Amino acid sequence: MSKSSEGQVDRRTFLSSSAASLLVPLQSTQAQERPVGVGNGQSVASNPALRVKALESLLIEKGMVDPATLDAIVESYESKIGPRNGAHVVARAWVDSEYKARLLTDATAAIAELGYGGSQGDHMMVLENTPTVHNLVVCTLCSCYPWPVLGLPPTWYKSPAYRARVVIDPRGVLREFGLDLPEDVEVRVWDSNAQTRYLVLPERPAGTEHLGEADLAALVSRDSMVGTAKVAAAAGGRS
């Protein structure tokens, strides 16, 4: 234990002194992800924007980083790896019962049929919502999330409030999202603590029988695939 506590002290000392040298003592930029209810960012650390900029330029100078690679990564997450992929999977399952059966049996393979896979999507499980069962996904220990189908997680998913409460009070959290489930609906919370990543297959809304796959996909919101929302028949699927 002595070794590790030394390491710990070392870290703390380091944080409060040397690492700070990359920081400029300005007000923090919009710290969008500040957890609510646990104090508001007195700044240990900062101006992350300046810190990251300084770090990037140092690592470029040392020859370790090609800025075009960073551009490629950012662009992939901004335009390619996101919840539209998951919506495609959901809409396909709604219109193709054989696909849906494959999706519920071997989700990873069925999702790969549509061209999606990779980091954080190697062990997928699809959870079907029904009139009597409502599934909801969390990662209490971290922020694990199925990137290939949903992209990077939204801030609320990573927030202490969601991670802490959704296992003990899922119905209360759902009410905050505007979803008040009747008592006789079974709520199943899935904690992504191990290697499996989850995608919720929401119920297809009534009155959408005339719609094709692409129109259906446009209705599917990100939140409905995490389980914090239902899909509405009228388009409102912004997030």
Add this chain to the structure above:
Amino acid sequence: MNGIHDMGGMQDMGPVVRDPDEKPFHEPWEGRAWGLLRVMGSFRTKPVPNFRWELEIIPPADYLRMSYYERFIHNMVIWLRKDGLVTQPELDSGHADPGSRRYTPRLTPAMARAQLAQRAPAARDSVQLPARFHRGEQVRARNINPLGHTRLPRYVRGKLGTIVRVSGVFDLEDTDTEGLSLPGDKPQPVYMVRFGAQELWGEQAGRSDAVFIELWENYLERA
């Protein structure tokens, strides 16, 4: 470790706040930070501690105050220095030390795109291991409090659950207090276990509600 990261069941974190028009990166620096993290990983010197463990040992007050991307950057600066990839004078000045080694980028844009789509299943399908527990069996999550990294959250320890699936064989992710794999870090069966909400939280919880969580065989004992 019973750290701040293991927050399942806490009740004092306030409401869940949402931004209806949230973008993948709120500001450009978050995207750069995310990219740097992916690009710099390949330069790390072995042994590399468990990624999650490095986040988990951030002191609790800092952990709560920092955003997701701030935690990554904060840690990255620590390990860049610890692994000897950057020096303190470089961090101070923002410039490479005179006469220091010049590297070559290891990840090109094309490689980065390919890497994101690359499949790398963690399941150890080639390892044949008999599962000690079977579907439908009642089990108890062990009451253990390891000081390193573990995937057994506090809220299920000592609780009774039911095996609903044998998920496959996976390496145990637990580490020692340095974040390194435990000696003989063995693959073992992982089980999907259903814990009734009332077993976890008492009678105020919904009668038919449940939490599902995957647990390595080491975490379980017969009920």
